[in-house]
Every structure is written in C-alpha cells, then in structure tokens.
Amino acid sequence: MLSKKELLDMQFIDARARLIDLAAFLDRLERHEGGDDIRLSYFKAALPILLENRPDRAKAVLERFSDHTTELSETAPFQGASGAPVS
Amino acid sequence: MSYIEPHAHMVSRTTDDYERLALAGCEALCEPAFWAGFDRSSAAGFYDYFRQLTEYEPKRAARYGIKHFCWLCINPKEADDPGFAREVMALIPEFIGRENVLGIGEIGLNKNTRNELKIFEEHVQIALDYDLPVLIHTPHLEDKLKGTKLILDSLSNFSKLDHSKVIIDHVEEHTVAHVLDAGYWAGMTLYPESKCTPNRAIDILEVYGSENIWMNSACDWGVSDPMAVPKCALEMKRRKHSPEMIRKVTFDNPAKFLSQSPRFKL
Numbered sequence: 001m002l003s004k005k006e007l008l009d010m011q012f013i014d015a016r017a018r019l020i021d022l023a024a025f026l027d028r029l030e031r032h033e034g035g036d037d038i039r040l041s042y043f044k045a046a047l048p049i050l051l052e053n054r055p056d057r058a059k060a061v062l063e064r065f066s067d068h069t070t071e072l073s074e075t076a077p078f079q080g081a082s083g084a085p086v087s
Numbered sequence: 088m089s090y091i092e093p094h095a096h097m098v099s100r101t102t103d104d105y106e107r108l109a110l111a112g113c114e115a116l117c118e119p120a121f122w123a124g125f126d127r128s129s130a131a132g133f134y135d136y137f138r139q140l141t142e143y144e145p146k147r148a149a150r151y152g153i154k155h156f157c158w159l160c161i162n163p164k165e166a167d168d169p170g171f172a173r174e175v176m177a178l179i180p181e182f183i184g185r186e187n188v189l190g191i192g193e194i195g196l197n198k199n200t201r202n203e204l205k206i207f208e209e210h211v212q213i214a215l216d217y218d219l220p221v222l223i224h225t226p227h228l229e230d231k232l233k234g235t236k237l238i239l240d241s242l243s244n245f246s247k248l249d250h251s252k253v254i255i256d257h258v259e260e261h262t263v264a265h266v267l268d269a270g271y272w273a274g275m276t277l278y279p280e281s282k283c284t285p286n287r288a289i290d291i292l293e294v295y296g297s298e299n300i301w302m303n304s305a306c307d308w309g310v311s312d313p314m315a316v317p318k319c320a321l322e323m324k325r326r327k328h329s330p331e332m333i334r335k336v337t338f339d340n341p342a343k344f345l346s347q348s349p350r351f352k353l
Contacts, residue, residue, distance in 0.1 A: 076198035
C-alpha cells in the first residue's frame with residue numbers, strides 16, 4: 001500500500017481539479033435561468049458528507065443518492081435513471 | 088499481462104476493439120445478453136441476437152486469439168412485459184447447449200418493478216433446472232441499492248441455489264458488502280461516468296478484500312471503455328499492489344468463477 005504522502009503526490013492534483021470543477025458546476029448553475037431541481041437538492045445535501053470524519057464517505061454519498069423505498073413499482077415510469085430519486 | 092474480460096458487449100464494439108483487447112493481453116471474454124439501446128419489436132429479434140452471440144461473435148474474437156463465451160436471457164430493461172419476456176425465454180433451450188454458452192445472464196432488475204422481479208425469478212429457475220451459473224445485473228444509480236436488496240431477498244427464496252455459482256454485478260461501495268456477506272460473487276464495472284472508476288474499484292479491493300470479486304469493462308454502445316480492465320491493472324501497479332494480486336482479480340478470480348461452467352476452457 002502507498003503511504004499518505006505517496007497517494008497525495010499521485011492524486012492530489014487530480015482531486016484538486018475535480019473539486020474546482022464541482023465548484024464551477026455550482027457557479028454555472030447559479031448563473032443560468034431555471035427553477036429548483038430535486039437533483040440539485042440531493043447534490044447539495046451530499047456535499048457535507050465529504051467533510052465528515054468517517055472512513056466510508058463514498059458509500060454515504062451513494063446512499064444519499066439512493067431510493068430507500070422498499071416496495072416494488074407496478075410499472076417502470078421510464079427505462080433510465082436520473083442519479084437521484086426524482087419521483 | 089494475461090487477463091479475462093468477464094463482461095463485455097462486443098456486438099456493440101468494433102473489430103478494432105478486439106485487436107486492442109488482444110494487444111492488452113485479453114485471453115477470453117464473456118458476453119452477457121443485454122439491451123441493445125432500444126426495445127426489440129419481436130422475439131425474433133432475440134433469436135437473431137442469440138445466434139450472433141453463439142455463432143458470429145466467437146468467430147470474430149477467434150481472429151484475434153480471444154476465446155468468446157456468452158450468457159443468455161432477456162435483459163431486465165425489456166423484461167417489464169412478461170408476455171414478451173416469456174416468448175424470448177422460450178428460445179433459450181434451443182441455444183443453451185451451444186458450446187460457448189456459460190449460463191443465464193445478465194438477468195436482474197432495472198426499475199425495480201413487480202414484472203421485472205417475476206421474470207428475474209423465472210430466469211433463476213431456468214438456471215437451476217439446467218444447473219448453470221447466473222450473472223446478475225443490478226440497477227443503475229439511484230435504483231441500485233433498492234434493486235440489490237430486492238434481488239438478494241428474492242434469491243434467498245431459492246433454497247437449492249448454490250450462492251457460489253451466482254455473481255452479482257455492478258456493485259459499488261454501498262452494495263458490495265450486501266453481496267459478499269450473502270455468499271455471492273461480486274462484479275465491479277469500470278465506467279468513466281457511472282459505476283466504479285478504477286481508483287474506487289481498487290479502494291473496494293483494499294477495504295473488502297479480493298475474494299470472490301472480479302472487475303469488468305461492461306463495454307457496450309454507451310460511454311464505456313473496452314480497455315478499462317488493463318487500465319485498472321495499471322492503476323493497481325501504480326498503487327503498489329503486487330503482480331500476484333493484480334493477476335488474482337483480473338485472471339484467477341474470473342477463471343475460478345467461470346470454470347464452474349464446464350464449457351469455460353481456455
């Protein structure tokens with residue numbers, strides 16, 4: 001396994017770029033016209049998880065974006081997925 | 088390096104991709120039956136597709152020294168119409184004995200509907216009837232966690248099912264433990280935008296171990312990369328994983344699971 005420093009040497013610039021890209025994504029959305037969107041609410045609700053002191057942030061973010069209902073649907077409203085429970 | 092690509096939809100890929108796979112060391116690949124990106128209008132469309140999987144693709148792969156195997160089913164995206172699904176499933180016995188057919192897959196759920204689950208369970212029964220391995224697709228994005236739990240619940244009702252002959256694919260951080268803890272194999276799909284990135288797949292190996300798990304590209308007609316497995320192997324090397332560990336997850340593990348079908352011979 002790599003040391004923390006070795007991992008940072010290898011991946012810090014990439015992670016930094018991704019973080020800035022996320023910030024720019026939120027700036028971009030704010031500059032554009034349109035109403036509220038549930039997907040953005042899920043997105044913003046997931047962001048604080050990144051700062052939590054826990055070893056399973058990726059799992060927690062995925063769970064935040066998951067449908068937690070348990071009953072089967074009668075029909076498929078559409079075939080794809082939105083990335084967050086929108087219906 | 089030599090490796091096995093255990094999940095690739097080569098009917099959607101070019102012959103150049105076969106060449107790239109061969110150059111990267113791919114010795115065998117497995118092609119589960121899946122959605123074509125649109126709904127077929129008749130069961131006859133699946134008849135032709137099953138012929139393509141069992142007759143044409145093995146020849147195309149062989150030109151590059153790659154062994155081609157496949158799995159048969161009607162995929163969950165087209166399984167919400169049970170009448171149609173059963174018409175397609177009725178074709179399976181005609182193809183099930185062909186020499187490159189490993190088992191039933193990729194069955195599973197898409198939008199977690201009652202009909203999808205019914206057809207999923209009927210597929211599992213076919214696998215049991217023929218004593219074949221099963222490859223299971225879990226839903227996309229927000230539907231994955233719920234679908235994985237529904238699939239596991241459903242499988243627990245099949246008392247004669249050998250868990251070691253079932254692989255549940257497309258696991259991520261929030262589903263992998265559910266699958267492994269229940270005694271099933273887990274597959275990680277390396278996609279550029281969804282499912283796992285190479286680094287996340289390696290994280291999963293570091294946290295959950297390397298037993299009963301494989302990685303695949305699931306390359307198809309969408310955003311995907313047929314070279315994802317060798318690229319992930321390279322990333323494992325950069326992260327100082329041993330050659331033995333890389334070999335285990337890219338070759339030994341898939342070979343071990345797939346060898347449960349007597350037709351899987353390298």
